Each structure stands twice: as structure tokens, then as C-alpha cells.
Amino acid sequence: MTSPSKNHLGPLSQLIFSSRWLQLPLYLGLIVAQAIYVVQFLRELWHLVETTLFHNGIDTAAGADSAEATIMLTVLGLIDVVMISNLLVMVIVGGYETFVSRLKLEGHPDQPEWLSHVNATVLKVKLAMAIIGISSIHLLATFIKARAMDGETIMWQILLHLTFVISAVALAYIDKLTQPAGRHVEAH
Template sequence: MKISHYLEKILFQSRWILAPLYLGLVGVLGLVLYRFVAEFVNLVGKTVNGNSSDFILELLALLDLVLLANLILIVIFAGYENFVSRIEEAHDSVDRPHWMGTIDFSGLKMKLIGSLVAISVIELLKDFIALKGVEKVGEGTIYRIVIHLVFVVSGVLFAVMDYIGDLHKSEVKLLKKLAKAETGGVKKPAATKRPVRTKS
């Protein structure tokens, strides 16, 4: 066999190096769960002894963790199926998420940027609630606003690039169809012969 065959086989199997990374993200989900439980205990304490602002801040912290967990799960499922292997265990499962197997690399980018924008919005809400009664906005809040705007602009640019890419793919498909039709790839309907009348 050629050396290129073994080289290509090694390169193809190298995708399994990513599998432990996704398993590590599963462990991170466990850490997020632990943090969620701790924040939930704080929320119960704020409900009994704290004011409404403290309660809302703790609630936003829980929402922040939930969005982060959703983001990690999307990366695990979509990343594994796009770059490692198909998850056959979930193929026929009734609990399979509807988006599983439909998110390509472009869709994964949009999911990521959308989750980041949602998380940054929650962080800004925390700042605005904490700024109640404060006249001057701190530098930390200004930086978070700038970062949030960067995420929003990045999301818009990603969406525009994906739209342009889809248009280009559609144009390429159309040109291929036209080229195939011109070269005879598309069969034209045969002309019907008219009966020849004989003179009597």
C-alpha cells in the first residue's frame, strides 16, 4: 500500500483526540451544576432575609448559569457530531433534541454568539440593578457594555457572512444546472413526427 494511505488513515483517526475534550466539558457541566446548587441556596436565603434587589441579582446569577450550561451542551453535541462521529445512541431516541444533527459549523457559531449575547445581557442587568441609587457608572460596567456591543456586532457580521455564503452556494448550484442543460445533460422532449399525407 502507498504511504499516503496510512497517512490519510492516521489523519482521519486523529479526530478522536477531540473526544476527551468533549468528555472534559461534560465534567464542566457537573461543576456548573454544583455552582447552581450553591447559588440556589443563596437565593433561598435572600428570599427570606434579603431585599428585592438582592433576590433579583441571585435569580439572574441562576439564569446566567443555565445559559452557560446550555452553551456547553450545544458545543458538546454539535462539536462531537461535526468533528468526531455521529451519536448513534441518540439517533432513534424520542428524547433526541430537534436541533441535533442539523447544526453545522456555521450554525454552531451562531448558537455560540447568541448564547454569549444573552449571557452578557444578564451581566449588564446585574450591573444596572446594583447601580440603583448610584449616579456614576463604574468602569467595569462601561467595559461590559463595550463587550456586549462587540458580541452583537460580531453576531451580525457572522449572520451576514453566512447569508453571503448561502447565496454563493445557490449561484454555484444554478450555474451547474445551466451548464448541464447546455451540454445536453437535460434531455429535451423528442419532437413528434407528423404523418405524411399521400396524394391520391
């Protein structure tokens, strides 16, 4: 299989095709954002360890019913940071691979399994699923703090979560409808 070389593209085609590299600073910026999330995770983890081990318990004056609820909320915050970081990895690696240039990871032992069949639609479905996971963490935290929150805020969070779920189902369904017959792409 031969690929077109730069010499066979006209100047306008070359400019349009090369414009994909304008996305590179965006992906590099997301890598910086991920580093910031790592710092945030370490701060929250250190605060949890320091508060529970070195200060004889957690201050529950912030609206939680017990030290256990406060620990659970902090752990949910840590999980939230990890899930957002996973989302960033999917966008950085999958987006770069899909829209900018191949990473040439074939055969690399650490190549993500999903990367071998990523395309824009699969990436959208994966992102939607990650957003649902993040929303679920926030909703669980809301339920833990429910006594300290007003019903309208809880209702809007539930409606927003359901909107994410319906959107993800719609994306997956549209993907299924637009696939050629006999072709099934797994969205692990």
C-alpha cells in the first residue's frame, strides 16, 4: 500500500493537511493539566493521611455526619481525580492518534488495548462513558451529603447525570446504526 507523499499534494491541500499540527499545543496543554491533577491528588491524599493519622481524627464540622463519611467523601474526591486523569489520557492519546499523527506504538508492551481500534466515534463513546463515571462519583458524594443540601440542587444533579447517560446511550446507538453491516467495533 502506498501513501501519498507531500510532493503529490497541491499547496492548498498541503496547508489544510498540515493544519492538524495546530492541535499539538492543545494536547501538550492537556498534559500540563494532567500534571496539575497529579499534584492535586497528592495534596488530597496527604491531607487525608495527615488528618487521620497525625491529628486523631477528622473534623466533621464541614457538614458530614461522621468521620467515616468525611473519609468516604475524601476518597471519592481521589477517585474523581483519577477518573478525570484517565479521561485526559484518553483525550490526549486517542485524540492525537486520531486527529494529528500516528504514535507508532504497534507491538509496544504498554500500548493501550483500545488504541488499536480508536476512531472519532469510539473516542466519543469512551469519553461519554468516562463522563458518566465522573458524574456518578459526584452524585454519590451528593447522596452522602444529602442532609446538608437542598432538594433542588440534588434534583438538578440527578437530571444532569441522567442527561449524560441518555447522551451516551444515544451516541452508542448512533455509532451502531452508522457501522457497516458485519463490522462491530468494541468500545472497551
